[in-house]
Amino acid sequence: MNSIEDVSIWSAVRRLVPELSDELQKRIRILERILALQPIGRRALAVEMGTTERVLRAELDFLRVQGLLTASSAGVSLTEDGEAVLDRVAEFAVRMDGRKELAERVSRVLGIPQVVVVEDDSDQNSWVKDNLGYRAAELLRSLLQPDEVVGITGGTTMAAIARRMPARAVSYPVKVVPARGGLGEKVEFQANTIASTLAEKLGGESMMLHVPDRLNEETMEQLLNDPYVQQRLPEIRKATLVVHGIGEAVKMAKRRQVPDEEVAWLENQQAVAEAFGYYFNQQGDVVYSMPTIGLRLDDLQNARVVMAVAGGSSKARAVAAAAKAYRIDVLITDEGAARLIVQSQDYYQDK
Secondary structure, rough: OHHHHHHHHHHHHHHHHHHHHHHHHHHHHHHHHHHHHHEEHHHHHHHOOOOOHHHHHHHHHHHOOOOOOOEOOOOEEHHHHHHHHHHHHHHHHHHHHOOOHHHHHHHHOOOOOEEEEEEOOOEEEEEEEHHHHHHHHHHHHHHOOOEEEEEEEOOOHHHHHHHHOOOOOOOOOEEEEOOEEEOOOOOHHOHHHHHHHHHHOOOOOOOOOOOOOOOHHHHHHHHHOOHHHHHHHHHHHHEEEEEEOOOOHHHHHHHOOHHHHEEEEEHHHEEEEOOOOOEOOOOOOEEEEOOOOOOOHHHHOOEEEEEEEOOOHHHHHHHHHHHHOOOEEEEEEEHHHHHHHHHHHHHHHHH
C-alpha cells in the first residue's frame, strides 16, 4: 500500500473516530520533543508541551509501558524501539498534519527540489532548533557517499546538527571541513569545532582552518600567501556536500562587529540575508561581500549537494532571498518560516 492510499484510509478513519487523530498527534509530538531534548525531566517537558505534569505523567506512563521510553535520574529518553516507531510514523505524521503539503508549496515557491518542514517555530520554542538539527543530521547521513568532502559553516543550527548526529558503529570514509573561519564567538558554535564533532560522529576525518571570519584587505592578502592557508583552502573548495545556515543580514553584520556606518549602508541597500560572507537583498542580488577565506558562491557550482538549514519566522525573508541568490538543493526549515514564505508569495500573487 502506498503513502497516498495510507493517507486516504486515515482520512476515512478520522471521520469515524476523530479523537483518534488527536491522540496520535499528541503522542507523536511528545516523542519528537523527547527525541530533540533527551534526556529531559518531566517538569521541563511539561513546560515545553504547554501542559501540566499531572496530564503528562499519564502519557509518559503509557509510552513507557509500551517500551518506547526509558527513565533515569537525568529524565526520560526514547528507547531504540521508541526511535524506530517514531521513524516509521514520522512521514505519515507529516502528511497528516499538513507539513508535507506545506513543504511541497515552499519547494514550488522557492524552486528548491527537496524541502523538509519540522513542527513549530524555533523563534518561539528553543527545542525546535534541536529538531531542525536532528532532521538535518538524519538527511545528511542518508546523502553521504564514500570519499565525500562535507563543508559546514558555523552557528547554533549547525552545532545542533553535529550534536544530534548519531555516532556510527562503523567508520565512514568522509572528510568534514570548515567552510569558513571563526566568528570569534563561543567555541562550540565555530565551524572548526562543528566539523571536528561531526567527523568524529561519522567516523571520518576533519580539517581545521584557523583564520578569523572577518578580515581586512591587507590581512586577507597576507593569509592567502600563507603556506598553511594555501594547503587547506583548496581542500575546502573541493567540498562535494555543503551544509550551511542562512542569517538575517543586519543581525549577522552586528555579530561580526561590522562598523555602524557599514550596518547603516546594508540597511540602506535593503540587505535581508547573509550566507558565506555575502549579503543579499530580497531579489537575491549581492549588495556586499566580506573579505573572507573559505567557500565562495562560485564554489557551490562544483558541489554535488547544497543543503541549507534555517528556521524561525524571522528568517523567512532571508531564506527566500538566499534561494534566489544561489543554488540550494535541500532546505530544512520549520513551520514558522515555511508559513510566512508561502503567505508572502500568496500576498504578491494577489496584488
